[in-house]
Amino acid sequence: MTTGNQQHSEDVQAAELRERLDAVIADAGALGHRGLIRRIVSTGIGLGTDGATRLDLKITATAVEEMRAAFRLFAPFVGVPKVTIFGSARTQSHDPLWVGAEAAARGLAELGWMVVTGAGPGIMEAAATGAGPERSLGISIRLPFEEAPLDVAADDGHRIAMKYFFTRKLMLVKESRGFICLPGGFGTMDETFELLTLQQTGKMEPMPIVLLDRAGGTYWQGFARFVTEELAGSGLIAVDDLDRVLVTDSPDAAIAEVTGFWRNYDSLRWQGEQLVLRVRAEPSDAELDDLNERFSGLCEVGAITRSGPLASEIADDDALDLPRLVLTPRRRAVGDLYRLIRALNELDSAPR
Template sequence: MPENTSSTIPHAVTEALREVIAEAGIDHNADLVARILATGVGLGLDDADRLDLKITSSALSEMRAAFQLFAPYSDVPKVTVFGSARTHQDDALYRLTVDVAAELARRGWMVVTGAGPGIMQAAAEGAGAAQSIGVSIRLPFESKPNAIVAERNVAMKYFFTRKLMLVKESRGFVCLPGGFGTLDEMFELLTLQQTGKADPTPIVLLDRPGGTFWSALERFVHETLSPAGVISPGDFDRVLVTDSTDAAAAAITAFWRNYDSLRWVGGRLVLRLRAAPTDTEIDVLNELFGDLLAGGRIERSAPLDAEVADDDRLSLPRLVMRLDQYRVGSLYRIIRAVNGLASAPADGTLPD
């Protein structure tokens, strides 16, 4: 079935939808709003099962509520903290989470959590109510969000919509030891990064001093998964395993020392930076990462036409390359390199 099913909807209905959109006063992204409405009509024409319609309706409603919650803070960098809801307040991991969240909040970051007890409450406690956002899940045994995020929280029925918001809105992730839910979230982060379905972001696996939770996972990756050929060598290198809150906070902010954002324009990848690299530095980047390219060189560039049309980060210097899309999982290596250039800013403070 083609992705765009609007052709199955009578033309008169399509025109009526456009009129409704115009009457509502919607002129920005009206084409996308029309596609959303047309999809709903299409589901009705498909005689979709009532449960399917309830899932679709709830998911859209939850996403709208979440988008509204996050919208006022779109310019504030956010870090999502994952961890067990079962961690007690007297556990060293709880104090560790409070400390790392407090340090990131001090550096100007907001902390996003699943709004539950345990590690989630510890992260909100460390960041403080003013710099915390919650995305809770409605469960029989977790009936309401913790008090710290109660005024800035969106409740979700479905894990998939909750996970979308916990990942979509953040520019860094800290994972504390946890159970199935935490491991699911952590492995999805790695999958999204490995496959290029999400932009590169820093991921920190934080454990108590002397803890073996994440180091045991690291051994399993290197001793079992990599030799079995089910992952690529170096796939786990994008992750920092540490028991230091200072190292964790530094890894999150340092990732944004020079790297700002990326965009694909056709077959070209554009990296926007905070500082322009020198010719010598560009030569070094090509020497180090030429094997990741589908052809050509990494080059300095003015904003591409598509970026100009969208007024997309035009003031920033940029590098353009034809990255081999089968090697997109290694993009973090290039980002680390541009962050380490002598031309890069001295600190990891995000630009306005």
């Protein structure tokens, strides 16, 4: 049991350590977000005092180093919309899937998007080729049994390599505002299911997800059948969980799905039990009435209403110029939320 004197001594030591860390942080010139930087450094010291093994320390150090490298990779392109394209590393250049990935990436790049890939061969190389070196970013993984990609945008500051899948997967998702998945093996399935899990659980803000196949292909149709018959049929997921995903064999439809998702909808933020949806154009009275009639089952209490920026948004200077709609949604109503976003994008008042 800790005595009063022991607690006092520990508090004094913690305060002294904090002062010393603040001095080191200041000397290093890291003036912004000092509290967060102190937490990172303190955690590292804590691992040492915990007696963490050398392997645990190496994993931690490498993960932080890889995340820093990825943050620096993306930093020059803040504000540029990005789409991540997943797919098999084994797809050959003559395959219609390669052609489809290249076409989708090229179309999005022409509309001002950047394309993020795993910087490998196959579909990843096709997407990087379609987007071009100035519009593509790559995060590769060092693997012992896979070939390296061809020399697309090499050594231009648009690529990094990582040791760990978990840091790579984080950065392939974190910066993007849309995802296109083409047929692939275990890795593609892993990435696709992770997207669906993040979407279903609300750990990722609503994003467009497209499952793109070759013309007449059955890969994603078979996937959807498995999800519907086995997962939903067994009560393991909701019957409408896959409704948020577009299954198509058209690169043009994939492009339209990704870009159209952001036609009017901009972002969301939680304020306690309330959900704030930021849009580009405020709906008319008649449109708001229609939305409340169509989505009455989405609200736990009350209705969808207009709002100015909430206190937390004002404190963070968070998109204060945008119109807002506020509601208190039912839990697990993710499917209805996506349908509401699509309805907002289809309003006559939405930007063209």
